[in-house]
Amino acid sequence: MQKTTHTLQDTAFNAMLDHYKKASLRTSGIWLLIANLCFVLFLFGRHQFRLLLDPHADVAIAGPVLDKLSLIFLVFFVIALPVLRFIRSRTPAMALAFLVGLYWAVVFHYMLASDAQQQMVFPLFCMLIFTALIALYPTMPVLYSFIAPLWLSLFIHLIFRDNTIPVLEVAAILIASALFETGRIMLSRWFVLSIRRECDNQLLVSKLDNLAHYDPLTGVANRRQLDNQLEQLIAQTERSGGTFSLIMIDVDFFKKYNDHYGHQAGDSCLVGIAECFKNVVRQPADLVARYGGEEFVILLHNAGANDAAVIAHRIKESVEKAAIPHALSQVSETITVSQGIMQWATGMTALELLKRADSALYQAKHAGRNGYCVAE
Numbered sequence: 551m552q553k554t555t556h557t558l559q560d561t562a563f564n565a566m567l568d569h570y571k572k573a574s575l576r577t578s579g580i581w582l583l584i585a586n587l588c589f590v591l592f593l594f595g596r597h598q599f600r601l602l603l604d605p606h607a608d609v610a611i612a613g614p615v616l617d618k619l620s621l622i623f624l625v626f627f628v629i630a631l632p633v634l635r636f637i638r639s640r641t642p643a644m645a646l647a648f649l650v651g652l653y654w655a656v657v658f659h660y661m662l663a664s665d666a667q668q669q670m671v672f673p674l675f676c677m678l679i680f681t682a683l684i685a686l687y688p689t690m691p692v693l694y695s696f697i698a699p700l701w702l703s704l705f706i707h708l709i710f711r712d713n714t715i716p717v718l719e720v721a722a723i724l725i726a727s728a729l730f731e732t733g734r735i736m737l738s739r740w741f742v743l744s745i746r747r748e749c750d751n752q753l754l755v756s757k758l759d760n761l762a763h764y765d766p767l768t769g770v771a772n773r774r775q776l777d778n779q780l781e782q783l784i785a786q787t788e789r790s791g792g793t794f795s796l797i798m799i800d801v802d803f804f805k806k807y808n809d810h811y812g813h814q815a816g817d818s819c820l821v822g823i824a825e826c827f828k829n830v831v832r833q834p835a836d837l838v839a840r841y842g843g844e845e846f847v848i849l850l851h852n853a854g855a856n857d858a859a860v861i862a863h864r865i866k867e868s869v870e871k872a873a874i875p876h877a878l879s880q881v882s883e884t885i886t887v888s889q890g891i892m893q894w895a896t897g898m899t900a901l902e903l904l905k906r907a908d909s910a911l912y913q914a915k916h917a918g919r920n921g922y923c924v925a926e
């Protein structure tokens with residue numbers, strides 16, 4: 551039983567984690583794309599600004615290519631931004647992140663080939679990976695799809711550029727990568743922890759809600775929920791017109807049942823009877839509630855007294871079919887119920903309705919039990 555509860559909790563937690571990962575991907579994916587656009591515009595503006603200050607500046611190699619690449623990114627941005635809203639699964643997000651990463655790998659390639667742009671590559675690399683970390687840390691595969699092309703292009707370039715390996719630059723990249731990875735682990739632990747707390751809170755709220763609104767023995771609505779729904783139904787029916795009915799049900803000779811079979815058997819009997827009621831009403835529209843002790847009430851939406859009588863007949867049949875033995879009953883060899891039906895009329899309060907249904911139930915008892923009576 552405990553194992554089942556744990557499995558259910560784990561399933562709820564995994565579903566919630568998945569939901570929040572996707573939600574965060576949609577919102578922070580947009581932010582990341584805009585941040586990338588800012589970096590692109592910065593490079594473009596920087597190049598134009600340098601030309602403005604010094605028309606002979608050494609920008610010949612990378613400058614024009616970067617301008618074209620900026621334009622390409624702008625087109626890509628215009629297409630990708632609306633698409634991002636519709637991304638529901640991880641694979642297209644990974645593909646999109648990889649494309650942006652690849653774009654930066656190409657930009658790095660051209661920047662590293664120019665003396666004037668070279669010194670910008672490492673700060674740009676750091677800014678890119680850390681903004682990506684902020685946006686994508688909950689979904690590691692998407693984050694790595696973005697980082698991998700950047701990282702590989704830089705590393706391959708550094709190692710194969712000259713015959714000697716630039717130890718300082720490689721060390722700087724390794725330190726930045728180590729900071730990135732430890733930061734990612736830390737953030738994603740906090741993320742998982744906050745989802746775990748959220749999941750626990752929701753489970754707690756639903757447990758408290760169950761305790762507040764359902765009868766712990768039979769699982770049907772309790773008196774509090776019945777009172778609330780009845781008030782609401784009266785207000786709603788008064789506003790929109792129509793009608794509804796209420797059936798009050800009492801188990802026949804239940805005291806004798808308890809005395810004969812014991813209180814625990816009495817409890818099981820109530821559970822079985824409540825099950826019969828649930829099976830015959832329209833759910834979730836109609837409400838089965840435990841009114842108190844061995845008395846139940848059923849609220850039937852959009853039902854007149856005649857419709858309620860049909861339901862009452864079905865209840866009688868369903869209880870008979872359950873065939874719960876009752877050796878001391880004076881009307882049958884099995885458990886039976888008596889029912890009082892009352893149709894709501896305009897201006898009638900909840901209290902009056904319940905009282906009239908109770909009187910009809912009394913009449914049904916008086917008429918020999920195991921039957922139903924409609925209030926006049």
Ligand SMILES: Nc1nc2c(ncn2[C@@H]2O[C@H](COP(=O)(O)OP(=O)(O)OP(=O)(O)O)[C@@H](O)[C@H]2O)c(=O)[nH]1
Pocket residue numbers: 767800801802803804805806808812813814815816817820842843844915
């Ligand atoms: N096992 C069990 N018994 C309950 C519960 N709530 C009420 N009862 C019992 O239900 C019995 C109700 O008895 P009465 O009100 O005298 O009615 P009855 O014996 O059904 O007689 P009639 O209604 O006239 O047919 C009492 O013995 C209560 O103790 C419950 O939750 N579990």
